[in-house]
Amino acid sequence: MKSAIAIAAMVLAVALYPFVLPGAYPLGIGIITGALAAGTVGFVLLLGYAHQLALGQAGFCMVGGYASAILCVNYKWDPLAALVVGAALAMATAWAIAAPILKLRGFVLAMASLALHLILIVMALEMPFTGGALGTYGVPKFALFGLALTSDLAFYFVVWAIVLAFVLVGLAIDRSRIGRALKALAASESAAMSVGIDITRYKVQMFVLSAGMASVCGSLGVHYLRAMDPNVFGFAFSLNFITAVIVGGLMSIWGGVAGAAIITGLRELLRGLSLPLWEGVIMGALTVIVLIAFRRGVAGFLSLLYERFTAGKEPQRVALAPPDLSSLSTIGTGSAKLEVSGASRSFGNLKAVNNVSLTVETGSITALIGPNGAGKTTLFNLIGGYQPLDAGAVRFDGRRIETLLPNEIAQLGIGRTFQNLQLFDTMTVLDNVMCGHHRFVAKENKNRETALRALAFVGLKGAEALLPGELAFGHQRLVEIARALALEPRLLLMDEPASGLNDSETERLAELILRIAALGITVLLVEHDMRLVMGLADHVVVMHHGEQLAHGPPDVVRKNSAVIQAYLGVEHVAA
Amino acid sequence: MDFSVFVQLLLPGLTTGCVYALVALGFVLCANVSEVVNFAQGEYVMLGGVVAAWLFAHQVPLVVCILLATAAGALLGALQERLTLAPVRSSPYFIQITITLGVAVVLRGVALIAFGKDPLSMPGFTGDGVFEVAGAVVPVQSLWVWGSTALLLAVIFWFLKFTDPGRAVRACSINLQAARLMGVDTGKLTLAVFAVAGGAGALAGVVITPIVLANWDAGIAYGLKGFIGAILGNFRSPGIAVLGGLGIGILESFAAGYLSSGYKDAIVYGVLLAYLLVRGGVFVFGRLSLQLK
Numbered sequence: 001m002k003s004a005i006a007i008a009a010m011v012l013a014v015a016l017y018p019f020v021l022p023g024a025y026p027l028g029i030g031i032i033t034g035a036l037a038a039g040t041v042g043f044v045l046l047l048g049y050a051h052q053l054a055l056g057q058a059g060f061c062m063v064g065g066y067a068s069a070i071l072c073v074n075y076k077w078d079p080l081a082a083l084v085v086g087a088a089l090a091m092a093t094a095w096a097i098a099a100p101i102l103k104l105r106g107f108v109l110a111m112a113s114l115a116l117h118l119i120l121i122v123m124a125l126e127m128p129f130t131g132g133a134l135g136t137y138g139v140p141k142f143a144l145f146g147l148a149l150t151s152d153l154a155f156y157f158v159v160w161a162i163v164l165a166f167v168l169v170g171l172a173i174d175r176s177r178i179g180r181a182l183k184a185l186a187a188s189e190s191a192a193m194s195v196g197i198d199i200t201r202y203k204v205q206m207f208v209l210s211a212g213m214a215s216v217c218g219s220l221g222v223h224y225l226r227a228m229d230p231n232v233f234g235f236a237f238s239l240n241f242i243t244a245v246i247v248g249g250l251m252s253i254w255g256g257v258a259g260a261a262i263i264t265g266l267r268e269l270l271r272g273l274s275l276p277l278w279e280g281v282i283m284g285a286l287t288v289i290v291l292i293a294f295r296r297g298v299a300g301f302l303s304l305l306y307e308r309f310t311a312g313k314e315p316q317r318v319a320l321a322p323p324d325l326s327s328l329s330t331i332g333t334g335s336a337k338l339e340v341s342g343a344s345r346s347f348g349n350l351k352a353v354n355n356v357s358l359t360v361e362t363g364s365i366t367a368l369i370g371p372n373g374a375g376k377t378t379l380f381n382l383i384g385g386y387q388p389l390d391a392g393a394v395r396f397d398g399r400r401i402e403t404l405l406p407n408e409i410a411q412l413g414i415g416r417t418f419q420n421l422q423l424f425d426t427m428t429v430l431d432n433v434m435c436g437h438h439r440f441v442a443k444e445n446k447n448r449e450t451a452l453r454a455l456a457f458v459g460l461k462g463a464e465a466l467l468p469g470e471l472a473f474g475h476q477r478l479v480e481i482a483r484a485l486a487l488e489p490r491l492l493l494m495d496e497p498a499s500g501l502n503d504s505e506t507e508r509l510a511e512l513i514l515r516i517a518a519l520g521i522t523v524l525l526v527e528h529d530m531r532l533v534m535g536l537a538d539h540v541v542v543m544h545h546g547e548q549l550a551h552g553p554p555d556v557v558r559k560n561s562a563v564i565q566a567y568l569g570v571e572h573v574a575a
Numbered sequence: 576m577d578f579s580v581f582v583q584l585l586l587p588g589l590t591t592g593c594v595y596a597l598v599a600l601g602f603v604l605c606a607n608v609s610e611v612v613n614f615a616q617g618e619y620v621m622l623g624g625v626v627a628a629w630l631f632a633h634q635v636p637l638v639v640c641i642l643l644a645t646a647a648g649a650l651l652g653a654l655q656e657r658l659t660l661a662p663v664r665s666s667p668y669f670i671q672i673t674i675t676l677g678v679a680v681v682l683r684g685v686a687l688i689a690f691g692k693d694p695l696s697m698p699g700f701t702g703d704g705v706f707e708v709a710g711a712v713v714p715v716q717s718l719w720v721w722g723s724t725a726l727l728l729a730v731i732f733w734f735l736k737f738t739d740p741g742r743a744v745r746a747c748s749i750n751l752q753a754a755r756l757m758g759v760d761t762g763k764l765t766l767a768v769f770a771v772a773g774g775a776g777a778l779a780g781v782v783i784t785p786i787v788l789a790n791w792d793a794g795i796a797y798g799l800k801g802f803i804g805a806i807l808g809n810f811r812s813p814g815i816a817v818l819g820g821l822g823i824g825i826l827e828s829f830a831a832g833y834l835s836s837g838y839k840d841a842i843v844y845g846v847l848l849a850y851l852l853v854r855g856g857v858f859v860f861g862r863l864s865l866q867l868k
Binding site: 047051053055097099100101102103104107108110111112114115116118119122123125126186235239242243246277278279280281282283284285286287288291292295 | 612614659662663666667669670672673674676677678679680681682683684685687688792795799802803806835837838840841844845847848851852854855
């Protein structure tokens with residue numbers, strides 16, 4: 001509904017603008033705004049959704065701009081064909097760079113894309129076919145299927161039709177499984193991987209898509225300017241992209257459109273006031289202020305207004321239904337055995353995990369216990385693929401998994417929860433849990449149904465529309481468990497699920513874990529809380545100083561003197 | 576290969592490399608204590624240069640120019656941290672890092688408005704003379720660049736190695752979370768490190784200005800080349816970052832001299848891209864090490 005109104009508003013504004021403000025100058029601004037918006041809509045997907053900062057986005061505008069200029073001037077190509085070829089070239093370049101680089105963590109794409117842009121500028125200056133510093137002149141007007149757009153008004157409408165098409169693509173992504181995966185990885189990369197989201201893949205996809213859209217922006221701009229030289233799309237133009245998207249609104253496709261309009265308007269205003277030098281300061285300051293004060297930008301502000309306007313009174317108090325034990329009866333793809341053999345991992349001189357072997361039998365609840373610093377969480381992260389093993393092997397269902405990435409491990413049906421909650425705090429509880437179903441490429445109805453059943457199972461029916469932050473801590477833990485259950489796991493890894501819970505919550509958690517095991521899901525949990533473990537586990541593994549100290553049924557382990565010594569100290573053993 | 580040509584390329588490369596090294600060090604130290612890649616790092620070099628040259632053109636004594644420009648860098652570094660990063664310390668790093676980019680744009684913009692579009696010049700601290708080494712002619716000012724960089728590095732590394740705050744910085748670089756739990760006041764430390772990084776960058780900008788002129792838009796190039804040094808040091812090791820910065824300066828000079836001056840930037844940035852591609856590509860066969868945040 002909200003997007004339908006926004007689309008209608010944009011179409012109306014675009015249609016009326018040339019008639020409300022007639023004349024060549026306003027029309028030119030309209031065209032420039034549209035060309036910029038074509039690029040910024042893509043940039044929202046990259047910066048706002050995939051959280052990847054690219055400092056050299058204008059480099060892809062250069063690719064499109066030069067493709068259009070050179071192909072149309074020197075080779076008399078059809079402008080539309082040149083535009084498409086430019087976009088394809090930009091996307092291929094983006095893919096070649098991003099596919100390896102985005103496997104690295106950190107903000108390497110920012111500098112890599114800037115380096116690419118600066119290299120392209122040097123090439124534009126030095127290569128024989130670009131026209132050097134003077135550039136390429138006499139670019140024809142844009143044409144559609146051989147029909148030249150002789151009037152600027154026609155070009156204006158074509159530009160904005162392209163923008164509309166890009167917006168529709170963006171909105172479709174926003175609503176799809178990919179959009180949800182992007183929001184998830186932006187909120188927590190670790191958690192996104194834990195439900196099987198291939199974060200590198202989606203980042204690369206958005207970089208490639210945004211490069212194509214930036215290239216179209218460059219092509220359209222060049223057909224308006226009728227010339228291309230190395231300075232048209234410089235570093236300042238990349239900054240325009242960033243400022244536009246941040247001021248316009250990072251979290252919405254509309255932020256790209258709003259931002260393009262604001263940036264172009266601002267620049268014309270400063271020119272009108274004879275203050276063109278102030279552009280940088282003002283744009284930089286706007287970026288900083290919006291990010292500190294109101295991160296959702298103009299589009300977010302409008303969306304907030306809309307919600308205020310349409311929402312009823314105070315949100316109703318949420319009443320949670322009791323857990324519905326039958327809701328997940330159909331879940332479960334058969335549980336499977338996990339075997340760890342000789343696993344080791346050192347950090348410097350510290351052997352955090354030293355030659356540990358353990359087996360989690362199919363359908364069992366196995367608990368991994370030990371004092372602080374025993375290496376439990378490290379072992380857990382080794383199993384989940386979050387850290388590489390120095391030596392040893394991990395087998396799941398007979399298959400070696402120690403070289404797989406966390407998302408690949410999740411894809412096999414291993415769900416996990418985190419000691420420090422890792423919820424997607426910008427998404428509703430329902431969306432959080434729907435992310436859990438990511439590994440099944442299913443219809444949205446099926447995704448939603450699975451998520452609802454998982455929520456009902458843990459006793460969160462009624463909380464679907466809330467944000468995780470609006471729930472009590474204990475309930476947030478349940479959201480994580482529901483998310484892991486939506487994965488339809490064969491093995492569930494739980495990292496200190498009781499930490500931060502009070503006694504009655506811990507008791508309910510124990511019941512929940514038993515019910516999960518009753519579904520036929522193998523459970524491995526790391527836990528401090530001995531009472532929880534002893535009442536729950538079929539099998540207990542005790543770790544101490546990175547090594548396995550004891551294992552066996554709870555009753556046996558409880559009486560093991562080495563275990564008592566590790567937990568309570570020597571004197572208690574003597575006594 | 577002519578040895579004098581080699582030296583003639585090596586020494587100027589070392590000179591600009593000093594600037595990149597200090598920028599790289601600033602990147603690494605800031606990232607160690609705050610996890611933030613400060614995209615404004617290169618702008619402090621630019622500011623140091625334009626402020627000093629502008630003051631000198633207005634008849635301010637040279638020593639005062641140097642001190643004021645360095646102090647301005649340190650002050651702005653501290654202000655950047657207090658005004659734009661401290662308020663959003665708990666926000667995602669993505670937001671904090673994007674904010675530093677906005678700060679960089681503001682600093683560039685301010686320099687453009689205050690000091691103008693044209694490059695500013697400044698005479699060498701001890702005249703504009705040259706001296707000869709192994710057949711290569713080098714400006715005397717280079718000695719100032721090398722000397723002040725060496726001194727600054729010595730002080731910073733001594734500080735890191737032998738003082739409590741220095742040890743705290745190193746602890747942060749190993750494990751920020753653990754350092755916080757051990758009682759390191761990362762807020763104060765971050766403020767101090769940003770000030771030092773700003774001041775060091777500005778001083779580098781001052782001493783290099785007699786050789787390369789000071790220009791309002793020089794900050795990106797300093798930043799990007801310093802970044803290459805920092806990334807070679809994996810954004811963790813200050814020593815490797817410094818060596819990386821020096822190496823980039825020398826590489827750039829050799830690329831300009833032996834290959835093509837037009838392509839020299841393309842070659843240096845190409846090295847960055849190639850390095851990242853190889854680093855990324857290696858993981859196709861190996862395995863990513865991921866940290867939980």
